[in-house]
Amino acid sequence: MKRLLTAAALVAAAVTMSAQPALAVETGDFYATGIGPYPTDAIGSAEKVARTYARNTGWLDSQCYVLASDVRSHFNYYSARVRLYCQR
Numbered sequence: 001m002k003r004l005l006t007a008a009a010l011v012a013a014a015v016t017m018s019a020q021p022a023l024a025v026e027t028g029d030f031y032a033t034g035i036g037p038y039p040t041d042a043i044g045s046a047e048k049v050a051r052t053y054a055r056n057t058g059w060l061d062s063q064c065y066v067l068a069s070d071v072r073s074h075f076n077y078y079s080a081r082v083r084l085y086c087q088r
Contacts, residue, residue, distance in 0.1 A: 028086040030054050030064075035079045039071045042080035050084035059086045 030053045034045025047066055054064050067085035071078055 026088050028054065028057070028059060028064075029067075030084040030086070031081065032084070033079060033081050035077050037077055039078045039080070042071055042078040043069050043082060046080045046082035047084065050082050054084055054086055059088070063088050 030050040032046045032049035032053065034042050034047070034049060036042040036045050043066075046069070050066075051061060051064065055061070064084050064086040066082055068083040069080055071080045
């Protein structure tokens with residue numbers, strides 16, 4: 001009887017240890033830079049590049065959004081760096 005209880009306990013432990021977490025979430029961060037004649041154009045250009053990176057690794061556009069952007073002014077154009085955050 002003791003062996004049967006020990007075997008049952010080991011099986012229960014193995015099943016418990018192999019269970020996947022119920023709320024597993026995968027995230028991804030993609031960074032890109034872009035330029036343009038206006039700040040919004042620079043951000044749009046950088047976002048386009050970041051979304052291309054994300055798509056190439058299997059992310060859908062609906063799973064990603066721009067989390068942060070940084071725009072810099074230059075002599076006659078703007079440059080931007082964008083962080084695209086993805087979650088599924």
